[in-house]
Amino acid sequence: MAGYSTEKDQLLRRLRRVEGQIRGLQRMVDTDTYCIDTLTQVSAATKALQSVALNLLDAHLTHCVHDAIAGGGAEADAKVAEASQAIARLMRA
Amino acid sequence: MAGYSTEKDQLLRRLRRVEGQIRGLQRMVDTDTYCIDTLTQVSAATKALQSVALNLLDAHLTHCVHDAIAGGGAEADAKVAEASQAIARLMRA
Amino acid sequence: MAGYSTEKDQLLRRLRRVEGQIRGLQRMVDTDTYCIDTLTQVSAATKALQSVALNLLDAHLTHCVHDAIAGGGAEADAKVAEASQAIARLMRA
Amino acid sequence: MAGYSTEKDQLLRRLRRVEGQIRGLQRMVDTDTYCIDTLTQVSAATKALQSVALNLLDAHLTHCVHDAIAGGGAEADAKVAEASQAIARLMRA
Numbered sequence: 393m394a395g396y397s398t399e400k401d402q403l404l405r406r407l408r409r410v411e412g413q414i415r416g417l418q419r420m421v422d423t424d425t426y427c428i429d430t431l432t433q434v435s436a437a438t439k440a441l442q443s444v445a446l447n448l449l450d451a452h453l454t455h456c457v458h459d460a461i462a463g464g465g466a467e468a469d470a471k472v473a474e475a476s477q478a479i480a481r482l483m484r485a
Numbered sequence: 486m487a488g489y490s491t492e493k494d495q496l497l498r499r500l501r502r503v504e505g506q507i508r509g510l511q512r513m514v515d516t517d518t519y520c521i522d523t524l525t526q527v528s529a530a531t532k533a534l535q536s537v538a539l540n541l542l543d544a545h546l547t548h549c550v551h552d553a554i555a556g557g558g559a560e561a562d563a564k565v566a567e568a569s570q571a572i573a574r575l576m577r578a
Numbered sequence: 579m580a581g582y583s584t585e586k587d588q589l590l591r592r593l594r595r596v597e598g599q600i601r602g603l604q605r606m607v608d609t610d611t612y613c614i615d616t617l618t619q620v621s622a623a624t625k626a627l628q629s630v631a632l633n634l635l636d637a638h639l640t641h642c643v644h645d646a647i648a649g650g651g652a653e654a655d656a657k658v659a660e661a662s663q664a665i666a667r668l669m670r671a
Numbered sequence: 672m673a674g675y676s677t678e679k680d681q682l683l684r685r686l687r688r689v690e691g692q693i694r695g696l697q698r699m700v701d702t703d704t705y706c707i708d709t710l711t712q713v714s715a716a717t718k719a720l721q722s723v724a725l726n727l728l729d730a731h732l733t734h735c736v737h738d739a740i741a742g743g744g745a746e747a748d749a750k751v752a753e754a755s756q757a758i759a760r761l762m763r764a
Contacts, residue, residue: 393517394514394517394518394519394520394523395520396514396520396523397517400514400515400517403514404511404514404515407507407510407511407514408511410507411504411507411508411511414500414503414504414507415504417500417537418497418500418501418504421487421489421493421496421497421500422493422497424486424487424490424493425487426487427487427488427489427541427542427544427545427549428545428567428568428571430487430489430541431538431541431542431545431571431574431575432571432574434534434537434538434541434575435538435571435574435575435578437534438531438534438535438538438575438578439578441527441530441531441534442531442578442669442670444510444527445524445527445528445531445669446662446665446666446669448520448523448524448527449520449524449662449665450658450659450662451520452520452521452524453639453643453658453661453662454655454658456520457639457643457647457658458647458654458658461643461644461647461648462647462648462650464648468644469640472636472639472640472643472644473636474521475521475639476632476635476636476639478521478524478525478528479632479635479665480632481524481525481528482524482527482528482531482669483628483631483632483668483669484628484763485527485528485531485532485535535762535763538762539755539758539759539762542755542758543751543752543755546732546736546751546754546755547748547751550732550736550740550751551740551747551751554736554737554740554741555740555741555743557741561737562733565729565732565733565736565737566729568732569725569728569729569732572725572728572758573725575762576721576724576725576761576762577670577721579703580700580703580704580705580706580709581706582700582706582709583703586700586701586703589700590697590700590701593693593696593697593700594697596693597690597693597694597697600686600689600690600693601690603686603723604683604686604687604690607673607675607679607682607683607686608679608683610672610673610676610679611673612673613673613674613675613727613728613730613731613735614731614753614754614757616673616675616727617724617727617728617731617757617760617761618757618760620720620723620724620727620761621724621757621760621761621764623720624717624720624721624724624761624764625764627713627716627717627720628717628764630696630713631710631713631714631717634706634709634710634713635706635710637706638706638707638710642706660707661707664707664710664711664714667710667711667714668710668713668714668717671714671717671718671721
């Protein structure tokens with residue numbers, strides 16, 4: 393079980409929508425759509441992906457990090473450090 | 486013709502790779518892959534999309550904005566303003 | 579006590595360095611420094627600020643969120659939700 | 672003369688406001704202000720800095736890049752490449 397397991401359907405729907413946006417981008421490029429309109433679609437797809445990231449992160453904190461801390465022990469610190477590193481990667485993406 | 490027309494094949498290849506990353510993400514979510522590993526893949530896909538954005542923007546400046554300015558007239562200012570707005574959207578994505 | 583209290587000196591040093599970068603930017607603008615060089619300094623100051631943000635966030639998860647969860651009760655969920663919202667604000671900054 | 676010379680006063684005012692935000696952050700850290708409130712102020716300062724960046728970039732495209740292209744010759748391509756690199760640095764900041 394992953395932290396996001398109860399929200400799997402919603403996450404998959406969002407990811408399929410992002411996939412649709414990326415395929416839409418391929419059609420736009422293939423038909424020489426004006427650069428700025430293509431860029432607007434890239435911004436929309438990026439925003440949708442970041443929204444998926446925030447969902448995953450929230451589920452991770454709510455479940456995995458929560459359970460590690462509630463369970464006590466050394467694993468809690470490792471989980472928090474790992475989450476911080478993931479946040480750093482997202483902010484620098 | 487769009488500003489990126491001479492780089493269409495390369496852009497399409499990159500976008501197909503991003504599509505593959507998004508489908509990979511769907512498989513990861515579907516098989517309950519650990520949140521942090523899923524997030525790492527989201528960061529990679531976001532980075533790939535932003536790299537496509539930078540390519541499109543560079544092509545737009547090199548061709549569309551360049552030609553509007555070289556052609557003179559009022560269109561040049563409009564093109565620059567439009568490019569600035571697209572950059573703002575990308576930075577806030 | 580805030581979550582970052584044991585790292586206060588380091589945070590204050592980093593923030594004073596960012597302040598120096600912002601004052602440096604004022605001098606650059608005041609002396610008509612070339613736009614691109616000024617922009618490079620803006621990027622550096624932004625990166626330094628985001629690094630402060632990651633520090634604060636890590637301290638918050640390590641101390642405040644950790645203690646709320648370890649203490650049990652309803653406060654834990656509120657703390658995680660609040661942290662997720664702060665991360666969302668940082669990613670959209 | 673830099674591309675932003677006609678907007679110098681406005682840019683300096685914005686940068687002095689960012690400096691005030693950074694000094695405000697130092698006071699917040701110094702008085703152990705709650706992490707999340709401190710992070711909200713970091714987000715605000717980052718947003719203000721990115722807004723300065725977008726101003727500088729727009730001025731650069733409107734004046735420096737414009738004039739290089741209108742003047743013709745090899746310098747135009749170099750200016751566009753340099754602007755693209757600055758945009759890439761800002762997006763990765």
